[in-house]
Amino acid sequence: MHLEYNVEGGDFTRAGYASSQIKKTLKQLNVDATVIKRVVVALYEAEVNIVAHAYRGVIYADINGAGIQLRLADEGPGIADVDMAMKRGFSTASREVREMGFGAGMGLPNISENADNFSIDTIVGKGTTLNIEIKF
Amino acid sequence: MSQTTYHRALEIMSDICIGCSHCMKVCPTEALRVSGGKAKIHVDWCIDCGECYRICPTRAIRVMDDDFKHIFDFKHRVLLVPSVFYAQFDENISKEKIYAIIGELGFTEICAVEQSVDSLLDEENEYLKTAVKPAISSFCPSVIRLIQVRFPSLVDHIMQLLPPIEITAQYYKNKFKREGIPENDLGIFYLTPCIGKIAAIKSPVGGYTSPINGVINMDFFFNKVFLAYKQRIPITQTVKVSREISSKGVLFPTTGGESVHIEGKTLAIDGMANVIDFLEMLENEEIEGMDFLELRACDESCAGGILSHRNRFLMANSMKEYACKMPVTHNLTEDYKKYCSAVIHMEKIEPRSMVKYDRDIEVALKKMEGARELKLLFPGIDCGACGAPSCEALAEDIVKDQADINSCIFLRTLYEKRGEMSLEETIAIMENIWGKDRFIKKK
Structure with missing residues (x-):
């Protein structure tokens, strides 16, 4: 099954919508609760990253009997130093973003920990695509 | 015999149901459908919250309580009364009068359900030191079932401690044993404002067997007591009343009455829709730094209980006024600590998938x-x-x-x-x- 959600940069009040919808779908499919939790944590983190850092993006989810493939493609500034971004606690988020409780800088490592497969393709000045795979 | 579809605490009486679909619209788990002009419950999805019972215009939904006559199977008949029961009555009707009528109706002893609250709160604070955070109160049975059915990934957050009714019942069982009274002579009955509690006692969560012998529907019992009051029935029986209860106990079933005594960062949330919204956020890991959640399915908690008939705000206010007259702790608290425990026999709470x-x-x-x-x-x-x-x-x-x-x-x-x-x-x-x-x- 294929699902698609648009995400707008800067729209924090709606951040988490795609995660909630995908969570609902997985629950209805009777996927194991601990697996759903990993999907939601990774996806929510990644969704908020688009809102906080990019101009806009699309979340593509493909679900089959074996697992879920998530692709989050954004148009945005890209990540200059991926290794640095993967470090715990590192953040380029602005003060306003941190004040809303986002941008603590644990995003990417947290996504990686919850995923079975995780990759980042990024072009500075163009955008970032995350590929997250979680097996059922 | 009427055709019925029932699950645990609720039963739809098909001969009375007019298939108006009001119940179908309010069910938080979409467990109801109408066909052949009658409402039908999808049994696995029902969480016994009673929203359907509350809205049914023809009273076609019946609560599977116990037959009142069953109390006379026992020589000693203890009624555990929740503080919301007294709040059903106008303030002019004294508690003494109500006690006397309860005795006349057949009970030999009366005790407050919330007598165990003082020792329970200590146990809750102790439990929270090592619990998964935020811990979710195990008090409201509909919330527990809601989590099992709709939020299975959160079952580990449910506090594995018994609610006050079970501890008070334990205390009585123990007390009579100490007094040398044979177990078969003692009947412990729970007067309940809540449909979920009936289901919880009949088929408890967590593999625990309740010492409670029967559950009395508060809506039914209020009518019985109030009728006796109106008809001024003569009082010929004596009833023993255990008067020990603290202000904490009286207020425990009201919103914030539990969380206010819990150490750390706590929140009290009432009303099914509010609880569902918050659990969604908790499941998404959007909530940080919270230690304890008091979640109650009914608006104004048990004052808004399904089997309460009086306005919930007036009731909550009556309970506050009653609490002002009560001491901060009571004389049996040490006994409770000695003889009872909220932790015993409580096994892991299992998720219940909706499939x-x-x-x-x-x-x-x-x-x-x-x-x-x-x-x-x-x-x-x-x-x-x-x-x-x-x-x-x-x-x-x-x-x-x-x-x-x-x-x-x-x-x-x-x-x-x-x-x-x-x-x-x-x-x-x-x-x-x-x-x-x-x-x-x-x-």
């Missing part, structure tokens, strides 16, 4: 995709004329072969216009869902 489509994920995926395509055909106004609570629910039912696409009144009209369906067929479908006699004008 929307199928246990096999490949089959479930196929059905879900089918339902998504079907949903696009429907008007999306959730009118309920098909006998399902929403267009989405109808689509789900169709792919599970539990409903037909022609159930949608909008599609039927289209098919009729295209000449693919006759007027007779479309009327027959309507009668199938809503009952044959429905369209006969009532005198």
Whole structure:
């Protein structure tokens, strides 16, 4: 099954919508609760990253009997130093973003920990695509 | 015998049900449908919250409580009374009068359900030192069932401690044992404002066996007591009353009455929709730094209990006034600490899956995709004329072969216009869902 959600940069009040919808779908499919939790944590983190850092993006989810493939493609500034971004606690988020409780800088490592497969393709000045795979 | 569909605490009496679909619209787990002009419960999805009971205009939903006569099977008949019960009455009716009537109706001893609250709160604070945070109060049975059914990933957050009623019942069992009274002579009865509590005692969560012998419906019992009061029945029996209760105990079943005594960062949330919203956020890990959640299914907590009849705000206020007159702790607290424990016998709480489509994920995926395509055909106004609570629910039912696409009144009209369906067929479908006699004008 294929699902698609648009995400707008800067729209924090709606951040988490795609995660909630995908969570609902997985629950209805009777996927194991601990697996759903990993999907939601990774996806929510990644969704908020688009809102906080990019101009806009699309979340593509493909679900089959074996697992879920998530692709989050954004148009945005890209990540200059991926290794640095993967470090715990590192953040380029602005003060306003941190004040809303986002941008603590644990995003990417947290996504990686919850995923079975995780990759980042990024072009500075163009955008970032995350590929997250979680097996059922 | 009337045809009935029941699950745990609730039963729909088909002979009284008029198939008005009010219940279907309020069910938080979409467990109700209308067919043949009657409401039907999807048993696995029901969480015994009682929202359907509350809204039913014809009182067609019955609570599976115990037969009152059952109390006389026992020589000693203890009634555990929640503080919300006294708040049902006007302030001019004294508690002494109410005690005397309860005795006259057959009970030999009366005790407050919340007598165990003082020692329980200590145990809760102790438990929280090592618990998964935020810990969710185990007090409200509908919240526990809601989490099991709709938020299975959060079951580990539910505090594994018994609620006050079970501890007070334990205390009585123990007390009578110490006094050398044979176990078979003692009947412990719980007067309940809550349908969920009935289900919780009949089929408890966490593999625990309750010492409670029977559950008395508060709505039923209020009428019995109030009638006796109005008719001024003579008092011929004596009843023993255990008067020990603290202000904490009185207020425990009101909103914030539990969380206010818990150390750390706590929140008290009441009302089913509010609780669901918050659990969604908690499940998404959007909530940080919270230690304890007091979640109650009813608005104003037990003052808004399904079997309470008086206005919930007046009741909560009565309870506050009552609490002002009570001490901060009571004389039996040490005894409770000595003889009872909230932790015993409580095993792991298991998730209860709703199984929307199928246990096999490949089959479930196929059905879900089918339902998504079907949903696009429907008007999306959730009118309920098909006998399902929403267009989405109808689509789900169709792919599970539990409903037909022609159930949608909008599609039927289209098919009729295209000449693919006759007027007779479309009327027959309507009668199938809503009952044959429905369209006969009532005198």
